[in-house]
Amino acid sequence: MSQSPQLQKEHQCFGGSVGFYSHRSWTCNSVMKFSVYQPPQAKSELVPVLYFLSGLTCTEENFMIKAGAQQFAAKYGLMLVAPDTSPRNIGIVGEDAEWDLGSGASFYVDAIAGSWKSNYQMYSYIVDELPALISENFPVIVERQGILGHSMGGHGALICALRNPKRYLSVSAFSPIVAPMQCPWGQKAFRHYLGEDQELWRNYDASELVKKKPYHSPILIDYGTDDPYLAEGQLLPDIFVNACAESGQELILRMQTGYDHSYYFISTFIKDHLLHHAEALCG
Numbered sequence: 001m002s003q004s005p006q007l008q009k010e011h012q013c014f015g016g017s018v019g020f021y022s023h024r025s026w027t028c029n030s031v032m033k034f035s036v037y038q039p040p041q042a043k044s045e046l047v048p049v050l051y052f053l054s055g056l057t058c059t060e061e062n063f064m065i066k067a068g069a070q071q072f073a074a075k076y077g078l079m080l081v082a083p084d085t086s087p088r089n090i091g092i093v094g095e096d097a098e099w100d101l102g103s104g105a106s107f108y109v110d111a112i113a114g115s116w117k118s119n120y121q122m123y124s125y126i127v128d129e130l131p132a133l134i135s136e137n138f139p140v141i142v143e144r145q146g147i148l149g150h151s152m153g154g155h156g157a158l159i160c161a162l163r164n165p166k167r168y169l170s171v172s173a174f175s176p177i178v179a180p181m182q183c184p185w186g187q188k189a190f191r192h193y194l195g196e197d198q199e200l201w202r203n204y205d206a207s208e209l210v211k212k213k214p215y216h217s218p219i220l221i222d223y224g225t226d227d228p229y230l231a232e233g234q235l236l237p238d239i240f241v242n243a244c245a246e247s248g249q250e251l252i253l254r255m256q257t258g259y260d261h262s263y264y265f266i267s268t269f270i271k272d273h274l275l276h277h278a279e280a281l282c283g
Helices: 062-066 070-076 114-118 122-137 152-163 184-194 198-204 206-212 237-247 263-281
Strands: 006-013 016-025 030-038 047-053 079-083 140-150 170-174 219-224 251-256
Touching: 016 070, 016 122, 030 062, 030 122, 047 122, 047 152, 047 263, 062 079, 062 263, 070 079, 070 263, 079 122, 114 184, 122 140, 122 152, 140 152, 140 263, 152 170, 152 198, 152 206, 152 219, 170 263, 184 198, 198 206, 206 237, 219 237, 219 263, 237 251, 251 263
Parallel strands: 047 079, 047 140, 140 170, 170 219, 219 251
Antiparallel strands: 006 016, 016 030, 030 079
């Protein structure tokens, strides 16, 4: 079982509080970190919870510091939870050698290959261990949770929701990697974490998953038209659009003119995403 989270620091914010925590994870066999925004409503009642998965190189701090989401979470009465993007400092050879593999680059999969498999169990951590930890230690309505993410984290949010539609009442993403089997980032990560059997990769590819079974609610996705990773072929939204059309999945995909891949982009449209989730989670 997970140990109770240890509060590292806390800040008042829009009538609520942002706390940064660490705990010993049994899933990842390492110390993991996460941040939580508790809205003012959480002082007197249970509230829905929204998980945010960050992208490559990020930590549990990026979203809380840069996205400007707390003011809208306070308005709608949503708790926000942002985990770190991988285990850290666990002694795997090469874990910090490349920015798109290892530390800060888990791709939210359960690794089964090489030295990664002992610690890089991030899918199970996000779907099972972390929600259990949150429900035991924070005033949340367990049955009302949603998930969103950015880039690699957008990929993570989509696969978690598509594989667990009963657990997540809503899902959205900024600039997600939606076809990792067909892009350099995803192929590199999957080969290291999952091995060479590409049939196993399909379990972590949103475009493959949505073709098999659509999600129960509309999926909201925003991309910036000036995102450099669109031109580099890392994001591949057209593949996901076609997969959704094939399965009948309702998709709200917006191309935001002039915006890039940064948190300036996220902070501009975060209100829309929190409203999307609030409508599903708060009624």
